[in-house]
Amino acid sequence: MKWNGFLTTSILAFTVAGAAWSEEEKVLYFYNWTDYYPPELLTKFEAETGIKVIQDGYDSNETLIAKLQAGGAAYDVIVPTDYVVAGMITDGLLQPINASEMSNFQYVKAEFKDPEFDPGRVYTAPYTWGVTGIAYDSAQVTGGELEQSWGVFFEPPAELEGKIAALDIGSEVIQAAALYLGLPQCTESNDDAAKIFALLEAQKPKLKMYSADSTVDRMASGEVAMHHLWSGATARAHEIKDTVRFIYPKEGTPMFRDNFAMPIGAPHPENAKIFINWMMVPENAAAVTNGIAYANSVESAEFLEDRWKNAESVNMPPEFADRLVPTEVCSPAAQELRDKIWTRLKG
Numbered sequence: 175m176k177w178n179g180f181l182t183t184s185i186l187a188f189t190v191a192g193a194a195w196s197e198e199e200k201v202l203y204f205y206n207w208t209d210y211y212p213p214e215l216l217t218k219f220e221a222e223t224g225i226k227v228i229q230d231g232y233d234s235n236e237t238l239i240a241k242l243q244a245g246g247a248a249y250d251v252i253v254p255t256d257y258v259v260a261g262m263i264t265d266g267l268l269q270p271i272n273a274s275e276m277s278n279f280q281y282v283k284a285e286f287k288d289p290e291f292d293p294g295r296v297y298t299a300p301y302t303w304g305v306t307g308i309a310y311d312s313a314q315v316t317g318g319e320l321e322q323s324w325g326v327f328f329e330p331p332a333e334l335e336g337k338i339a340a341l342d343i344g345s346e347v348i349q350a351a352a353l354y355l356g357l358p359q360c361t362e363s364n365d366d367a368a369k370i371f372a373l374l375e376a377q378k379p380k381l382k383m384y385s386a387d388s389t390v391d392r393m394a395s396g397e398v399a400m401h402h403l404w405s406g407a408t409a410r411a412h413e414i415k416d417t418v419r420f421i422y423p424k425e426g427t428p429m430f431r432d433n434f435a436m437p438i439g440a441p442h443p444e445n446a447k448i449f450i451n452w453m454m455v456p457e458n459a460a461a462v463t464n465g466i467a468y469a470n471s472v473e474s475a476e477f478l479e480d481r482w483k484n485a486e487s488v489n490m491p492p493e494f495a496d497r498l499v500p501t502e503v504c505s506p507a508a509q510e511l512r513d514k515i516w517t518r519l520k521g
Contacts, residue, residue, distance in 0.1 A: 202445045204229045205238065205249040207432075208387060210302075212465025219452060225445050233386045234343045242267050242437055249437055250446040253301055256431040257345075257501040259291040268435050271447055273299035278454035286471040289431065291503065298433035299450045300471030302406070302462060305490070305498065306346055306428045308421040309408040310334075314399035324354035324423040327402060328377050335380040337399040339392060342384035344516030345501075346428070347374065350402065353426035353499065360504035367511045374519050384520070393418055404430075406468035409485045413467075420486060426499040431471070463488070 204211075208231035216227045230249070232238050235258045241247050243265075254262060262268050273279055273295040274287070286300040308327050312318040316333060320326045328351065330338060340347055351373050352359045357366045382398055389407045392398055394414035401408075405420060412418040434453065436446045452458060459470040460477030467488055475483075482488045490498075504512065 199442060199445065200225050202227045202251065202442055202449055203249045205252045206231060207253055208233055209390070210253070210466060212461060215458065215461045215465060219449065223448060223452070225448065236344070239267070248439055248441045250440045250442045251449055252435050252437055253432050254435055255501070256289065256291050256433065257503050259298055259433060259435070260503050263292070263297055267437055268297045269438050269440070270296050271299065271436050271450060272296060273450065276447070276451040276454065278451050281454055281456050281472045283471055283473055286431070298435045299454065301432045301434050301453070302468035302470050303429065303431045304405040304468045305422065306350070306402070306404050306430065307423055308400060309393050309403040309411060310400040310419055310421065311393070311396060311415065311417050312419050313417040320421060322421050322424050324350055324425050326421070327400065328354055328373055330380055330400065334399050336382055338381050339398045340381055340384050340402045342386045344512060347402065348512050348515055349428055349501065353423065356425070360502045360508040362505065362507045362511065367515055371515050371518065374515070378519065405488060406466055409467035409482070409488050412485070422490065422494040422497050424497060427494070427497045429498045429500050
């Protein structure tokens, strides 16, 4: 056979390109909430699978969705909260992963296997769960204790004014206000919206800031005396400053369930599934709780550190169970009202 230099060169080029492509496939683009995954666990994943993880962060579900809708950013794994999942599915932002068919799904706790926002776990797999309440520094409070109510946040004692931070997340703030006022969290009533806005407008001058970043450091350093905050972040702040306490508001304490999902257009879908399945191994799930202090959705108690087994902001006291309020999926009309309230408040 006559030697064909062009053919040989083409084969060589294809081989080199194929090798490069193989290297590219050993990559996972992970878009997650800021400070919401233990770095050492990613190191373990990379060592065990050979897949390099490149992580980027966001501060709200709204930011996540806007990024995906805008296009131009290809991620393999994302972490949406329960109340936005159904809408993301409807809007074609997620692709099926069929988590219930993965080998490690057997370890998922029964209450997280078939959620109403994703029946059968077609599009998501469970990550962590927790609640949103109020963190405060008992050392900066007269008497050292506050009432278990949203009232201390929205209508705080004078000594705390100017020392309070609210999460810079409209859905969280408005939901808390609705619970305090005894209104539906997804109200479509203009009258209800006016009441919520009036409460938030009156509270605003008493706040030091709205922020969802660096919450642990802010609370632990004493920069603020009170923070509208998640349970896990409060637990970590308490580890640094033992006078930090957590309130489960009696009017209703919002419960959230965060999930792994794969967006449409994920460049490495098989790597995404490997990662998600790996995260349902009990030891790995427990490492998340041990690292960031949020309860996980996998049967993993034997691997949990004692400090988190006994932490009140991680393991809610049983007497507060009836205060838990699942986050509802708001209708377009209710969401429009929320957007108007938040835009007007922050404007």
